[in-house]
Amino acid sequence: MGSQTMPIPTIDLTLENSKPQSSSWVTTCNDVRLALEEHGWFVAKYDKLSPHLREVILSDVVELFKLPYETKIQNTSDKPAFGYVGKIAAIPLHEGLGIDRATDLGECQKFTKLMWPSGNDRFCENAQLYAKTVAELEQTVVRMLFESYGVEKHCESHLGATTYLLRFLNYRRPENDEANLAFVTHTDKSFISILHQNHVRGLELRNKDGEWIGFEPSPSSFLVLAGDACMAWSNNRVRPGYHRVVMKGNEARYALGLFSFRGGLIETPEELIDDEHPMQYKPFDHVGLLRFYDTVDVRERAKHTMTKAYCGV
Ligand SMILES: O=C(O)CCC(=O)C(=O)O
Numbered sequence: 636m637g638s639q640t641m642p643i644p645t646i647d648l649t650l651e652n653s654k655p656q657s658s659s660w661v662t663t664c665n666d667v668r669l670a671l672e673e674h675g676w677f678v679a680k681y682d683k684l685s686p687h688l689r690e691v692i693l694s695d696v697v698e699l700f701k702l703p704y705e706t707k708i709q710n711t712s713d714k715p716a717f718g719y720v721g722k723i724a725a726i727p728l729h730e731g732l733g734i735d736r737a738t739d740l741g742e743c744q745k746f747t748k749l750m751w752p753s754g755n756d757r758f759c760e761n762a763q764l765y766a767k768t769v770a771e772l773e774q775t776v777v778r779m780l781f782e783s784y785g786v787e788k789h790c791e792s793h794l795g796a797t798t799y800l801l802r803f804l805n806y807r808r809p810e811n812d813e814a815n816l817a818f819v820t821h822t823d824k825s826f827i828s829i830l831h832q833n834h835v836r837g838l839e840l841r842n843k844d845g846e847w848i849g850f851e852p853s854p855s856s857f858l859v860l861a862g863d864a865c866m867a868w869s870n871n872r873v874r875p876g877y878h879r880v881v882m883k884g885n886e887a888r889y890a891l892g893l894f895s896f897r898g899g900l901i902e903t904p905e906e907l908i909d910d911e912h913p914m915q916y917k918p919f920d921h922v923g924l925l926r927f928y929d930t931v932d933v934r935e936r937a938k939h940t941m942t943k944a945y946c947g948v
């Protein structure tokens with residue numbers, strides 16, 4: 636099925652609107668919850684990333700992918716899909732690199748040193764500032780979701796145990812008669828994912844009727860997706876956001892993904908469990924979910940989220 640140009644729900648999370656003191660706080664919290672329950676995704680309008688930082692980080696990403704393959708593969712991780720990904724037969728157009736715990740300067744420095752042994756302070760500073768700026772958006776979304784469920788007392792410990800994976804993503808244009816499916820249909824294993832990108836379209840979101848909706852990029856648009864961990868935490872109230880990337884034009888697409896992961900166990904708050912909503916998931920280890928998913932055949936992954944198989948009651 637082709638993608639539609641239906642509007643994607645958009646929520647204004649610009650600074651004024653996302654302060655608990657603002658008059659719109661309660662309605663915005665509800666809008667966030669409803670969008671995540673209904674679709675598993677929404678577009679956040681967010682103005683904290685300056686136009687300058689947006690411009691330089693996107694040109695840094697272009698520069699990063701120009702590095703030799705031998706350099707890029709130095710980006711390794713013991714967590715699945717946290718390091719360099721490329722030259723994969725099923726998704727040949729895609730390449731990705733990642734910095735785990737990217738809000739920490741030391742982690743950005745380690746990554747930068749691997750990629751540019753003679754140094755690249757500008758890249759390092761931009762990557763950390765980008766991660767911190769978008770992590771604040773993630774924290775706002777999480778606060779709003781917890782508050783809307785009346786479980787705000789669990790929010791600070793949740794955020795305190797959260798770390799952020801920053802991934803740099805590159806999709807080259809298809810050559811000759813290469814297929815244009817650049818990232819297969821999937822849900823993320825994160826708690827929340829936030830995607831931002833250059834002007835090249837290609838990201839598509841699946842709605843509950845199975846229709847694909849194209850994301851329209853803009854400098855102030857950030858796509859917020861609920862990951863499988865959020866679905867399980869919410870006792871299946873939140874829908875995990877299915878998405879894929881289909882390359883159509885002639886230009887390369889560059890994107891940044893910030894993925895939140897929670898340390899310790901993720902446990903459904905007791906307030907979200909009752910007779911109507913019996914407990915669906917046992918407390919689970921987030922990285923354990925990631926490792927379990929990695930053992931499942933690629934063709935099976937798009938069909939189910941795997942969370943039930945990993946930690947279902
Ligand atoms: O390129 C994008 O915008 C999406 C990437 C993605 O879905 C992922 O890395 O999980």
Ligand SMILES: [Fe+2]
Nearest residue numbers: 821822823878
């Ligand atoms: Fe994804």
